[in-house]
Amino acid sequence: MKRVTLEEVARVAGVSRATASRVVNGASSVDESLRHAVQKAISSTGYLPNIAARSLVTRRADAIGLLLPDERRMDGDPHLASVVSGVTRVVRPLGIHLVLMMTGPGTREQAMSDLRCGRLDGVILVHTDPADPVPGQLIAAGLPVVLAGRPLRPMPITYVDVNQTAGAALAGRRLKSLQCNRIATITGPQDTPAGQDRLAGFLAEVPDAVVVHGDFTRQSGVAAMERLIGCCPDVDGVFIASDLMANGAIPVLHRSGRKVPDDVAIVGFDDSSAALTSEPELTTVRQPISDMAAEMARQLLRQIGEPRTPVTSVVFEPSLVVRDSG
Amino acid sequence: MKRVTLEEVARVAGVSRATASRVVNGASSVDESLRHAVQKAISSTGYLPNIAARSLVTRRADAIGLLLPDERRMDGDPHLASVVSGVTRVVRPLGIHLVLMMTGPGTREQAMSDLRCGRLDGVILVHTDPADPVPGQLIAAGLPVVLAGRPLRPMPITYVDVNQTAGAALAGRRLKSLQCNRIATITGPQDTPAGQDRLAGFLAEVPDAVVVHGDFTRQSGVAAMERLIGCCPDVDGVFIASDLMANGAIPVLHRSGRKVPDDVAIVGFDDSSAALTSEPELTTVRQPISDMAAEMARQLLRQIGEPRTPVTSVVFEPSLVVRDSG
């Protein structure tokens, strides 16, 4: 149960600490016989490098942060598990830790400190409030950071996003191909890039669509659909900018005596778990969340590896998942 | 942009490094004037302690791990965000990092290493496979660990759980009070404590209930309900051991021409987001996930603070959330 150090390994292997270190770190140019001896010593002693000591000299924490919005905004967000899993996939083989930070009082400041004092090598920012000063501060300080989703105001920052506009267009084409005559959309919040782009992309495809506003929440989906069938009773096709809103909106249609998809076709966006828990299951625009998360991790690691590298943005193409609702 | 060390702070404040360290760590017995000088030096230099250096000597990582099942098992699990948020709430004020680890090839071994080499102070294990050797290894090694949920086989390990039996009884009483005559239950997997206890607790309250087995997944809820109405068409009240299964089961009832709750009352378990995305919204047994997670964190910290402390188990009481389904 006693701690075994490199020193100990070196002693057992009959080499210097430096050579033992070289073997541990896979450095080139160590004689094969010595390397063997060291490896034997490592496994016989059960040696594990002390990360703190290593970190102290390499100035690398081998840990990155994932900054999330608070529980309420995350709740119902189906993506968390996928994001974590995507990031984990690229990060774990490298022995890098994923530190989760949910936004709360002082979190973002803490993340800044962690970054500056070398406790974190970089951060991935999810669902960032446009008014949040943190991204700006981070890039100003030259600290590695990647955004999930295009920032509202253009800024020199690396981000990964899905082509929201193209996704909405996909939905529009689907409704048109279903021969819908009276097409509407329930939008996301218009102060977010995703909300804006999904509306713009849809209108580009269906210019005369009726527009009703929502804010991505289930609740707002209910309200928006009530308004929609009030003002436009003959609607027969709706693109709803999030599955969660669609999930709230469909029962409203049922209650009004309309059948989905027979009377009204519905296309959602996200392909979240809400798409499967809806009745009928949602036809929706899928974003490859897990792959996007993996890409964010890769971008972040690149920045950490070579600072002052030019910012990039990676945009993934969405796809249409056809199920029962439209 | 240059790193400022304690040494630097001490120099600016005109004291020794030791005294500066005392101030940083809030140690007693530092003269008020010196403390002031040091604090001024800290803020003027923008000093942030280097965690790696501290960790090296204190042998504390100030980080704990959250070991999760993989994405597929987590998918649809509505609890992740709540768990993270509960743990974060107690852990962050202490400056302790929450490291997320999703189960995958080698994860559990990695967690063991991290623990042993001092990179992690302790771990919380969620959804542990009964056959998993890791919990046993951890307690054998005397490493701090807390389980989410009672282990299948009794073992000397600290865990936090909800009183599953009592929760199921709550559901049973609810269905009886609704004057249901023909009561059934769709169970969870019978090789898990939760699955077993929910069935046992329900049968204790409704001994003559029809029992159909499921495995907590939505899919299995669909299948189980199909079997149920096949073998027992006059059923008028069902306790479904997870909201996710209930979410799958309700559309089956609708398709068979039965109305919920008028023809068949449904009570779920979990109060997960699936309870709200169901139509009608589910009456369900709520477990205080976030509070339980917070308690897990507290238990873990206690173990870290004083090793070899006796194991404890904390059991929370569930409550019934009455909505529209039963």
Add this chain to the structure above:
DNA sequence: GATGGGCGTGAGAGCGCTCTCCCAATCCTG
């Protein structure tokens, strides 16, 4: 006025690792 006990402070020894030298040994080339 000498003695004992606190208490606050500074010096310095590590914690376990990496990495830069520097030296020795081997190799190639003319």
Add this chain to the structure above:
DNA sequence: CAGGATTGGGAGAGCGCTCTCACGCCCATC
């Protein structure tokens, strides 16, 4: 065979922090 080039290994200096220990200093005690 001499000379330089190349390579592998060891010594040792830190990385930034905590913490023990010993040293003053001041006050209370006899």
